[in-house]
Amino acid sequence: MQKIEQLQKKCWLDAIKKNYKAIVFTADAPRLGTRERDERNYFKMPDHLSLGNFKGTSFEKFDDYEGSSMNMHSDHLFDPTLTFNIITWIKEKSKLPVLVKGILRPDDAIKCFENGADGLIISNHGGRQLDTAVPTLKQVAPIRQAVGKDKLLIVDGGIRRGTDILKCLALGANAVQLGRPILWGLGYDGQIGVELVLNLLITELVESMVLTGCKNLSEITSDLVTKS
Ligand SMILES: Cc1cc2nc3c(=O)[nH]c(=O)nc-3n(C[C@H](O)[C@H](O)[C@H](O)COP(=O)(O)O)c2cc1C
Numbered sequence: 580m581q582k583i584e585q586l587q588k589k590c591w592l593d594a595i596k597k598n599y600k601a602i603v604f605t606a607d608a609p610r611l612g613t614r615e616r617d618e619r620n621y622f623k624m625p626d627h628l629s630l631g632n633f634k635g636t637s638f639e640k641f642d643d644y645e646g647s648s649m650n651m652h653s654d655h656l657f658d659p660t661l662t663f664n665i666i667t668w669i670k671e672k673s674k675l676p677v678l679v680k681g682i683l684r685p686d687d688a689i690k691c692f693e694n695g696a697d698g699l700i701i702s703n704h705g706g707r708q709l710d711t712a713v714p715t716l717k718q719v720a721p722i723r724q725a726v727g728k729d730k731l732l733i734v735d736g737g738i739r740r741g742t743d744i745l746k747c748l749a750l751g752a753n754a755v756q757l758g759r760p761i762l763w764g765l766g767y768d769g770q771i772g773v774e775l776v777l778n779l780l781i782t783e784l785v786e787s788m789v790l791t792g793c794k795n796l797s798e799i800t801s802d803l804v805t806k807s
Pocket of ligand 1: 605680702703704705706707735736737738756757758759760
């Protein structure tokens, strides 16, 4: 198994060579959540595919592993001992802004910014880590309240319609991210499919703004969302 230090070095070099603009550090996966279907089906990477961002390392292919081969990565590459200090370390090494992904609690959000984070992604990993984890939409307002109006907050998880984007922005997010809809677009028609997904969402967001009387993004305010 290739040394972790070598892999880290490759990551920093890639970041410089490929002109990365920021690093997103995923904080909600100290280990992989159990994925019963992957275990049951002995999930393996199909032979004709490999992991592009691990090219040239021993992590490029999923090894033959007991149960799901997804566990190979978490068993060898995930470090459950990391603390908030890691944010400073990544910033020092990469010289890039660092966004922490997978934050759901206001107190964790505050600690991330105290440790130098440049932004947060409020995320429950698309519900793929811990079953019954809190929906991200519920955590936007409390986290915004805790960190103040100027910090960068992005939200993901279950964004499927323009109205979902409107609600996230109304509750205090600066932007949203998409996971599965991008994959569905890709499967449907490659790049064109992805563009279709993005254009549909923009069209729906604009429609929801028109129908709620918002002329621009700054008019999307929290009073648009009520508790049922
Ligand atoms: C197939 C798949 C693989 C993913 N792998 C990762 C990963 O390696 N690291 C990570 O931080 N999030 C990963 N995610 C979670 C996404 O980054 C994102 O948080 C989530 O998909 C957002 O929810 P949505 O799919 O409902 O839009 C993955 C999601 C999917 C669907």
